[in-house]
Amino acid sequence: MNKTKSLWSTPTCLLALGLLALGGQVAAAPVAPGGLYVGYYQEDPRTNPEDPMPGAFLLKLPEQDAAFDGAMYFTFVGCQTSNVGKVKGAKAGVDLKGSWSGRIDGSDQSGPYEGKYDAAKGYYAGTYANSGGKQFKNIPGCIKYYIGPNGSWEMFPVEQNQPASFKVAVNGATMTWPAVANAAMTLVYVIDPAVAQAGTGNPIVYQTILMRPATSFSLEVAALNKGKQYIAVALINSRSAARLAISSKRFVAQ
DSSP: OOOOOOGGGSHHHHHHHHHHHTTOOOOOOOOOOOEEEEEEEEEOTTTOOSOOOEEEEEEEEOSSSEEEEEEEEOOOSTTSOOOEEEEEEEEETTEEEEEEEEEETTEEEEEEEEEEEETTTTEEEEEEEOTTOSEEEEETTTEEEEEOSEEEEEEEETTOOBSTTOOOEEETTEEEOOOOTTOOEEEEEEEOHHHHHHTOSOOEEEEEEESSOOSEEEGGGGOOOTTOEEEEEEEEEOTTSOEEEEEEEEEEOO
């Protein structure tokens, strides 16, 4: 007598047949939302205590699982060259994974990054690293600084405010935002959304860091084109380089 059990007699397969008979379906894997996301990267203050800087970071994410691109920006003063890191990666469910690369003040830099979408919070967050490690840069007559070996990042939908009460406004050439308790540093940058959506060129039009609490900034120095749409972003950090608030706002240059 053949004592081999039928494949369909196993408990797992009987359960599967039962679900099908009842019209049951296996839950689909979660898929995080797509669109244009803006945020920041933050150098780790533990590995780069000398000058842990934040900077502009944006991603153009697909609605479904697919490849995507974005940009990180490392220029903070006008005497630097345009230091943009191109971001490439893949979206799979709630996870993002990829790499960044670019030329920063005369040297090639690159590294991995990864993160995921938090449905409860409504934004993406993760970490990145620089494969070249920590490096000292001295641009004579311009700036001296360290490139951090690693850091963290957060990405938000355009015009999502954290917290909700923190909102950037643009009136004429003046950008304003509410005062934040314990603020120590303010990152301000401006994006060209048309370039960001096209995925070619550098979408960050202007970036600067105010090494103090602030509630306004004149966009005249950004030399924006009148009648063109932009996105302004303000990030407020504490003395320990922790994010206190961030907001972005679409506006048309006057």
